[in-house]
Amino acid sequence: MSWAQQHKVFVANRGEIALRILDACDRLGIDAVLGVSQADRDSLPARRAGRTVVLGPAHAADSYLSIDATVQAAVSTGCTAVHPGYGFLSESVAFARCCAEHGLIFVGPRLEHLEILGDKLSARRVAEEAGVPVTPGGETCSGEEALALAGRIGYPVLVKAAFGGGGRGMKLVDNPEDLVAAWELAASEAQSTFGDGTVFIERYVRDAKHVEVQILGDQHGHCIHLGERECSVQFRYQKMLEEAPCVALGETARRELHGHAMRLATKLGYVSLGTIEFLYDVQRDAFWFLEVNPRVQVEHPVTESVTGVDLVREQLLVAFGEPLSLRQDEIEFHGHAIELRLVAQDAARGLLPSPGRLERWRTPPLGGVRWDTHLYEGYRFPPYYDALMAKIIAHGADRAGALERLRLALAHLQLKGPGTNLTLLQRLVAAPAVVDATVTTRWLEEALPQLMET
Structure with a gap:
């Protein structure tokens, strides 16, 4: 059996990145299976893939974000690896762990790196240990702590979700009068969007x-x-x-x-x-x-x-x-x-x-x-x-x-x-x-x- 024949990749994404992964598999001579939602059954990636599996309804929570459905589809189609692309489950520690538990290769970093880097505060700490400069700031557990820290590092500041991304749970604050309300809103957004309300403060660099x-x-x-x-x-x-x-x-x-x-x-x-x-x-x-x-x-x-x-x-x-x-x-x-x-x-x-x-x-x-x-x-x-x-x-x-x-x-x-x-x-x-x-x-x-x- 050749090297390529030992592997089959489950593509756990959609759109242009799904096509990109399918093309890379083709060039390597690796079979690939594509997971799709009901809404994407007639998509271009679905037309290009050798085999597709419907993960669930149109909404991402029931399809592309479903760990159980994705892992079950990969295992049932005989895949040895899962490529998550970007977005969706690509940075999910729970997904990477579930893949490992079912003998699937997660095409991405090691589990411990996902854990460290998914928390921006722990990523900052590792960067500091490596001698990489980080913006002045740190974790705050209340609006009062945020005020004290912002007073030390100087305005303007950013309030950021520790487990966030894409601008969600992030607020720019120019003065102390607005900081507590912004901190509370960022923490609330972080909790509802990412399931963790931890936020931190860092100095904002304007130019x-x-x-x-x-x-x-x-x-x-x-x-x-x-x-x-x-x-x-x-x-x-x-x-x-x-x-x-x-x-x-x-x-x-x-x-x-x-x-x-x-x-x-x-x-x-x-x-x-x-x-x-x-x-x-x-x-x-x-x-x-x-x-x-x-x-x-x-x-x-x-x-x-x-x-x-x-x-x-x-x-x-x-x-x-x-x-x-x-x-x-x-x-x-x-x-x-x-x-x-x-x-x-x-x-x-x-x-x-x-x-x-x-x-x-x-x-x-x-x-x-x-x-x-x-x-x-x-x-x-x-x-x-x-x-x-x-x-x-x-x-x-x-x-x-x-x-x-x-x-x-x-x-x-x-x-x-x-x-x-x-x-x-x-x-x-x-x-x-x-x-x-x-x-x-x-x-x-x-x-x-x-x-x-x-």
Whole structure:
């Protein structure tokens, strides 16, 4: 029996990332089974998969978030591994533990890493132990404790859920008068959304860029990085444009950033794909640790574009016990890549969700442009899940070339159906602050009203 025939992968996700995992399995010669909800039975991933299993009804809580249904489906179809993609169960300690109990390989980090990194407070402690700078702050158990800590570290501050993500359970506070109410609201949101109301306070960095380092470790003690990405164009803490490399960094700062990431990865003994996120304080030329995302990222294609490394393939190989196929000194970086997220959200109405039938979908055949999407004409975009429609990734010899390819791709995309952020993306790639790479994490929310003026 060949190496590939020993394994079968259950794909526990949907949309473009499910297609991405299926494609990586195909290239490795590994059989794959796809889990779908009732709403996704006619999706493009379901059409591509060799076999599909219905996990449950449309709502994610009854299908994609059901640990029992997912594990039972994987076991009953003879799978040896489960790939959770991103979102849904990808960072669930309970899911990873259940997979292990049923003899399934969880395609992701070790259980102890999910436990450590799922708690932002414990992740901060490990970062400090590794000598990685963290923003001043700490855990608070009451509004009064929050006031005392904020008084010591200085305003503005962020109140953040220890087990949160995506901006939920996060509040920006500029003065002590608003802090207690914000702390109580963040704790309440954290409890209702994540099942744990633990929150902490940290100093808010106003003029910051969001930069992150892609790491990859195997089960044999080897770990490498694949450079950095900048993800500063965000709306309500949701990324909209990602690129590699970060042109705001000089070579000294870039080496410092990579060094921080590798010290933390080494301290953890990290296995699988992971992303270590930082704030880059532009005024002080300093980095501050944010968190570690222990999974494949939505924006992984920009790193693939500049390195030529198939990250999902490597992630699968590592999960099956294979050593890394590349050494650090073999990683080469070429050109510049930028990714845009096309979403079914109406930008004219504050980016509210906009599900509906896709009447026309034709992507232009342009060199240097990659479309990661699960769309097809006639597809009915459901209201139950994430609004991501497609990722548009352009690679060029330099940043200006990548931006120009994105402009052409957006101009020639034929799209009719749900409301989208297409117009906003077109204006984004032409905005002077984006062209000049001077954006910070606050820029889009402040610029959005002007960008959407007709």
